[in-house]
Amino acid sequence: MLQLDNVVKTFGALRAVDGVSLEVQRATITGLIGPNGAGKTTLFNTIAGAYVPDGGQIRLDGQAIGGLRADQIFHRGLGRTFQIPRPLGTLTVTENMLLSPHGQIGERFWNAWLRRGAVRAQDRRNLEKAREVIAFMGLGHLADQPAGVLSGGQQKLLELARILMVNPAVILLDEPAAGVNPVLLESLMERIVALNRQGITFLLIEHNMDMVMSLCNPVVVMAQGKVVMQGEPAAVRTDPRVVNAYLGDQP
Template sequence: MRFDPDNKETAPVLQLDQVVRTFGALRAVDGVSLQVAAGSITGLIGPNGAGKTTLFNTIAGSARPDAGEIRLRGERIDGLRADQVFHRGLGRTFQIPRPLATLTVTENMLLAPTGQSGEKFWNSWLARGRLRAQDAAHLAKARELLDFVGLSALAEQKAGVLSGGQQKLLELARILMVDPALILLDEPAAGVNPVLLESLVARIQDLHRRGVTFLLIEHNMDMVMQLCNPVVVMAQGRVVMQGTPQEVRADARVIDAYLGDAP
C-alpha cells in the first residue's frame, strides 16, 4: 500500500518492502515486508539472532539495506544516513542507553532539537532576539517533558549518575523534543527495575493515547501482550507471522520459533 497523504488514517507511517541486509553469506534480514500503522504500538518479537536489531539498524540508517525499500510517511529513507533519517521524523532508543554522561539531564535534552538557529554562528550577532526566544521555548519544552517522564528532580544532575531505567526515560524524553512521526524502541524493558518499568509502560501508553506511533523490540512477553497490537514475529531473518497478541500466542509457528512450551 502506497502512502496517501489524503488518507492518513489508513496509510502506514512506516512501510518495508522486501528488505534484505546481509553480512557476507549471512542474510540477517531476509526479504522482510511489514507496515506500521499510524497511532499503533507494533511489537517485533523473535528469538535471539532472528534479525530484529539488524532490522532496526537498517530502518534507522545505521546500516544500509542490500535490497528492498523503506518508506517513512511515503518517502523513501533506505540508503539515508542515520542523522538524515532522524531529521525526517524517526526517533530511536537503544537497548543500552547512550546519554552524554558528563552533561546534565537538561543539557542532554537541549541537544536534541534540529535546525537550531544557534548552529549558524552569524545568528549570534544578527538574530539574538530570535535565538533567545528559541532557547526559551526549547528549555520550556525540555522541562515539560522531563516532568512527563518523572525526571524533573534530576534535571540538573549529570546524566551519568542516572540508573539504567532513568536513562531510558531520558532517551524517550529526548526523542520527544523533536515530535517524531515514529519511535523505535529497542528492548525498553531490558535492565529496568519493576517500578521504573511500570512508569515507562505508563508513559508509552499515555503517548499512544496522544497518537504517537511506536515499533518496539521486546523479549518481555508480558509487556508485549500488554502494549502491542499488532505483533510481528521474526525468525531466521524473516517474518514468520503477524497478528493480534492472542493470535500470536496461539500460532504453532510462533510456539516452535520462539515461545517453546509456554502457555
C-alpha cells in the first residue's frame, strides 16, 4: 500500500533520513520504533508532504507521491496525525470535523445562489457523516463543545476522527499514546483495530512498547536515519540490533 525506495531527507550535512526502503502492506498495522533522533518523524513528514524528499521514491498504492504538497497527498487517501494535536480550539468538535471533506461546492460563494439545493444536500451529508464518526470515536457527548476544552487524549481521538471524514486508505499516527491516560488509550487502540478490520492501513510511531507489541505486526526499527531491521514483534524485541540501537554498544 505504501512503498519507500531509498528515501533520503537532508538538512545541510545531516542525513535525517538516510536511504530508507520499506513496504507497508495493505490492511496492516505497522509499527515504526527507534530512539529519539532516529529520523522517524522526519520520515513521516517526508511521506506526508511536509518535506520534499532529496532522493528516492515514495508510492501510495502504486502512484508516486514524493514531492507532492501535503493537501494533494491527503486528498489521495493518506492522512496523518501529530505528536501534539492541532484542533481549532474555538470551533466545536463538529465544526472541526466539517472542515475536513474536500470538494465542498459551498466553498465557491456563487454556488450559494446558483446551486443552493446542492450545497444544502452536501452539507447535510457531511453533517450526518461527522455525527457518525464522532459517535464511533466516543466523542458524541462533546460534539457541541469547543475543541479547546478537550483533554489531550480526546484531542487525539478528534484528530483521527477528522481524517476519517475523507475515507483514507492509509493513516500515519505519530505517537498516539503520548500524554494519553490509560482509559482513553484503550479506547484509541480499540478504534485503531476496528478501523484496520475495515481495511484501513496504519503506520504508527510509538515509544510505548506494550502498545506496539500488542497492536503492530510487523515492526520496523530505525536508528540514525536508517532502517536497521523489520520483523514480527517477538523477534524485534530480542534482536541485538534493536538493543544496540536503543542502548548503544555495551561492554
